[in-house]
Amino acid sequence: MSDSVMYGDFGPIGEVAVEHKPNEQKAWCCPQCLRVFHNEGSGDAHHVLCQDQLPGIVVYRDVCRSINIHMISGKSNEEFVSRLCSLALREMPSKMENAHLENYEFYVCSVGKDFLERNCHTSADNRESSMAVCAFFSRDRTREEHNLSAIVTFRPFRSLGFGFLLVDFSYLLSMERIRSRSVFRALRDIDVLYPGPEFPLSSAGQRLYDRYWDYAVSKTMISTLIDQRKPTLCVKEISCLTGIDYFVVLDIFRRLAARSGMDASWVDERNVYRDEEIFQGHSHGGVDDSPNDVLLMKKSRKAFCSVNVVMEILLQLNLETIPMDRANVIRENLEYVMSYSDD
Template sequence: MEQIKKDFEKYFYLEQKGEDLFTSTDFWKFGGSRGIFGGQIVSQTLAAAILTVDPSYHIHSLHSYFLLAGKYDKLIDFHVERTRDGRSFASRIVSAKQEGKIIFKMICSFQKEEEFLTEHQFEMPKVYPEDHPIKMKMKDRNTFLNYIHQEILFYNQAKMILKPAAPIDPEAFESFENINQKLTVDGKPRIRPPHTFNWVKIDEDLSKKPSQINTVFLACISDFCLTVTNLLPYTTGYNNQKIDRPMGVSLDHSIWFHKRFRIDDWVLFEVESPIMAKSRGFLNGKFYSKDGTHVATITQENLSRTKVFDDDLNFKIKKIHLTLDENSRIFFNNTLTRSEASTKGLEPNTTDIELFNKIKSAKPNEKLPIENFPTNKHLKSLEQSHDSSQKLPKIECIYLGKHIIRTWYTSPYPEEYSSSKLLYICEYCLKYMKSMYTFKRHYEKCGIRHPPGDEIYRDGKISIFEVDGRSSKVYCQNLCLLGKMFLDTKTLYYDVEPFLFYVLCEFDGIGYHISGYFSKEKRSVNGYNLSCIAVLPTCQRKGYGKLLIDFSYLLSKKEGVYGTPEKPLSDLGLLSYRSYWKTKISLCLNGEPISINEISKETAISPDDIISTLQSIDALFFNETKNEFEIKFLADNTKPKNDNNFIQINPKLLRWTPLVT
């Protein structure tokens, strides 16, 4: 049982917290799903039940219901109820809870294996073997198969491989050759049959693993390709209408395990949907081993919803009026009013012209005292220093945590380290080393498991630490050197004392793994709330960049001031900030009159950034007749786009007070 427990923790991230209590904090990201992939929840729940049953019992059936969508950033607790332990059968009821609510319920039955006088089964469908090339002549079929392969990319963590299969005798399956082809018969689109075949297996050697590992892997795979099959008749168009990609949600899921099998060898997965009614599709699935043995059967009912669009899309224009207080100091870092900042009608007078001509005709040594400028010797040394820094050998890769990451730019590590092609960095203290031997010795002795600062924010597995550049100087210098490998414009490496660093980490029960950071001055004369920001390549496309930007503005709101990033911004930085500003500003626009200052107070975004954002999208117009601004938005733009990667900061979870100096 101990080996099974270790395997479940390794492959399915399931940890035991009590006799009948298990938990998981890590989940696979599946396509565009708004919640955790159902197959992973099924497999984790089954694994929790197996760990409470004597190994002599083997799972033979499970029946389950999906009640709520699982959230990626919250842990799931699995509570097991021991309902029966008999001589031949045992049963368990498992409740998966997230934030105190039951999101999934399963009842499963186990049996000690018995033999009957005889056995029977229907013959396995005749399909081409997994290594047989499938000729795809039709454009739409290619599109469908590409979609399948795109989805399967998200199964890398599950170590799953999928290959579409085709029947040897297409006539045995009605219209199989047209399954992904747009046809019109008598002027109407032809329906594609909801019937698919796929070869599947796990890319892992399970020959020395207990049989329970195979059943849990199959439970995970059993939730794949179901919605796709169910909606095949409706994805090319119906009644001359364009249908957006439908949404499918699993309602209930059942599996019967008939015989033992190896999921690390190819298994045929046949799925068909005999009926779709009242937005609910019913599916049957069968698993066959390569020798034709029917090893498992699944059924599922899922809910399918979609939107139908006409050819012509009409958008309404929405006008929002903003009132401007002429006495508001919103220009030049909130120091000048509109009238004071206006240069309209200003022309140089006689005195201005005389002063300009006097300076223009002055001799070179009369411009400024020469001691205020660096000498030629200094300039030459600076140029040589700059050139030498550019000629530093580039460290090609770094080993950080469990990842080997290719670097983007040169970082001024000490010369003896810059000559290494691969640099080993401790993900906890950021100490850098040249050899794996030294790195392993350090890792065994390093007692640090989080950044050397205060944890000021935690939400699920995400934590943010505040690190003072003065009290943790070496760590912050190492952090800047690491960040320079992925930032072209960063120039701060060693002078870290005037800065605070906010380090974003992912927590997995072992330690806090660095994902990104941003820095800001302890006291900024210009009101900058962010000086530098970086997210490691292994953690990108998760929304961590916007999360850090959002967090910097949360700190500004806590301080009671407007915030703005240090200028000038890089091209990518400007795009990120414009996207963030547009999202936050749109949340404030509800059709009621609102001033720039009110938007600033609500978002902590500086008035200058608000105005520049509105101008960049051609949404801000000044009505000279009414002496007020007008915002003209498409109705669709007044609401922020759904961004699955935009993780919202929860202000209630912040534990922080502004720095007092």
């Protein structure tokens, strides 16, 4: 294995050594087809002419931002996913293995020329066709309790929101799978098993999921209790609306309460109530005018969390993520992927 790999013109991938070794072996990878070359000249010459398209089925297409997600089966595209996993090994050595690729499907996010020119300070003018694979997640088809096995964003594309987009997509897929099955295995006395990521998560993975879970639960609380003015919302309903596991939602409640400086010890599976007295008289969307708003347990009169904390989480996350627009999901291809997954 070479000491380092340059990912096209975008910079190195994997862990970058602080000191350069005198005889450092540098390889060059085509960000379009993921073939690796052992000298930059031949790699660059290849990339100028490379017209490879991603294999698999496109399931998400955002034309405005030039972002696509393809579902690529490990069984039918062994050569491509082997290249993908070899590169991912450099980013995430503990998690990625090349074994049993046929059991996995890969959701691969790529960006086109417009995105690259806007965000990556690169000129793609001399390329035949410019596209770069930037991130992906894998799912083990033999383990229905998980909706994501490993998630990798290649180093040059980190901090652009792709991890968030892919986690959101993994939950959309598991919700679709649940809907497409009439009977789903019951677990822990709760009607539906909501799949989640494989544990343990890396520290970066944990941070990503904490951000995503806070966002998804906060957004659901605001849209249900405030925008739709429903009087109550329980943990089970939030699970149902977000696809996030029941016990994860309970943990998020405790975390939101702690962030609001309130006692989280009482948080359990009971309903969260919108406090009618506090919300009375507020116009739709007028939360900003009342800095002390809290969502309360009406019966016990214990504070749950500040609406402002929830709004703050949403505002912060909206600034640093690529929100998934469900209108960009290609429904007919997704349905095909669902039936394929049930083989």
